[in-house]
Amino acid sequence: MGALGELERAVMDAVWDAGAAITAYDVQASLEQAQQRTWAVTTVLTVLGRLEKKGLVSSDRSARPHHYRAVASRADHVAELMHEALGETTDRSGVFSRFVGGISAEDADMLRSLLREG
Amino acid sequence: MTSVDLASAAAVPLLVPHATIVAVALLLAVVTIALAGPVPVALARASWPSRSPVLALLLWQAIGLAGGLSMIGALALGGYSLVPSWLALLPAAGLAVYLLTHLAITVVQVTRQRRRHLVLLDLLAAPHPTETATRVLDDxxxxxxxxxxxVGSVTVLSRGLLDTLDADALRAITAHERAHVEQRxxxxxxxxxAWRSALPWFPVAAYAEAEVAALIEMLADDVARRDVQDCDLARAILAVGAGRVSGAEPAEPSTRESDRFRRLAA
Known part of the structure; x- marks a missing residue:
């Protein structure tokens, strides 16, 4: 992952950790604390804009400075990823290759007996 | 001008005897029917593909490709033998365009789903400390x-998996996934x-896909088995799969998925 990817992740972490709507200045402060490094507010705003375009962050532009909040929690997104990769509902063939889907009880027993012998 | 005049005006002199065109068209129609039914059914029922997944995969590709081409060819020649005009080729051209369009749509869909998934992975899954192109999802x-x-392939392992499995079983998984990536x-x-989405009313297309998916897993297992013991692979499969109920694959597949596990015991 490139430097921009790292920064996006750090900004997203700041938004998630905040739990409520925060401003770019709050994100900047949180980054500074986490990374011991100061990012320009314009950079933070650019990243927030990218995250918004990706549908991960929503903004309230009526407030000054603008407020940003996470569209969904970290756990929700992890659940979404797991569901996408493993769920039977979405058409995932060719998109993902999972190591193994579910296995039947008989197949599981057969593999267990193989392991006992080995 | 009547339509008959139009057709004769557009007519092209035949380079081969009419009877030959009819014969080839019929032959292609027979090939199409064979490749649409009995041949794939027999292949799906046979047990040897589990022993030689590479050969079986080649056959499935040949069946898919030849089936599509013979269908287009039969339609083109059949039409041409009835009306010797380029207009008679339109149905065949339409079919070709229809099939290619579905391929294009599928590529776009898959690319979009992957991109969206990767965006989230970038933000949520930390890179694996030692394995390259591997990410750890906190679940x-x-x-x-x-x-x-x-080039941009990513393998994703969950924290739960890393906690349960020993190094050898994990190696089996990464070798298996690497095979998928390297062999495209x-x-x-x-x-x-794409084939299935173009022919949704055609059950053979659905179970061809299921067969190919299962054979690909066997192939990746075989690559992994060069590096790891069968029991490592079996442990990994049990750890990942035993908690989940199987089934609900597209179409009702053969027992090919079970075959994958039976081969380890053989």
């Missing part, structure tokens, strides 16, 4: 999958998925 369920897309199995699946 307790034991899960392993990969997003195969050539995603492209093969993509082609069969």
């Amino acid at each position: 307790a369920a034991p899960v392993a999958y990969c997003l195969p897309r050539g 199995h995603d492209l093969l699946l993509l082609a069969f998925r």
Whole structure:
């Protein structure tokens, strides 16, 4: 992952950790604390804009400075990823290759007996 | 001018005897019917593909490709033998365009789904400390999958999986996923998925896809088995799969998925 990817992740972490709507200045402060490094507010705003375009962050532009909040929690997104990769509902063939889907009880027993012998 | 005049005006002199065109068209029609029914059914029922997945995969590709081409050819020649005009080729051209359009749509769909998934992975899954192109998803369920897309392929392992499995079993999983990535199995699946989406009313297309998917897993297992013991692979499969109920695959597949596990015991 490139430097921009790292920064996006750090900004997203700041938004998630905040739990409520925060401003770019709050994100900047949180980054500074986490990374011991100061990012320009314009950079933070650019990243927030990218995250918004990706549908991960929503903004309230009526407030000054603008407020940003996470569209969904970290756990929700992890659940979404797991569901996408493993769920039977979405058409995932060719998109993902999972190591193994579910296995039947008989197949599981057969593999267990193989392991006992080995 | 009547329509008959129009047809004769557009007529092209035949380079081969009419009877030959009819014969070839009929032959192609027979090939199409064979490749649409009895041949894939027999292949899906046979037991040897589990022993030689490579050969079986080649056959499935040949069946898919030849089936499509013979269908187009039969339509083109059949039409031409009835009306010797380029207008008679339109149905065949339409079919070709229809099939290619479905392939294009499938590519776009798959690419979009992958991109969206990768965006989230970038933000949520930390890079694995030692394995390259591998990410760790913070979830307790034991899960392993990969997003195969050539150079940018990513293997995803869950924290639950890393906590449960020993190094050898994990190595079996990464070797298996690496095989998918290196052999570009995603492209093969993509082609069969496009085939199914173009012919949704055609059950053979659905179970061809299921067969190909199962054979690909065997192939990746075989690559992994060069590096790891069968029992390591079996342990990994049990850890990931035992907690989940099987089934609900597209179409009702053969027992090919079980065959994958039976081969380890053989």
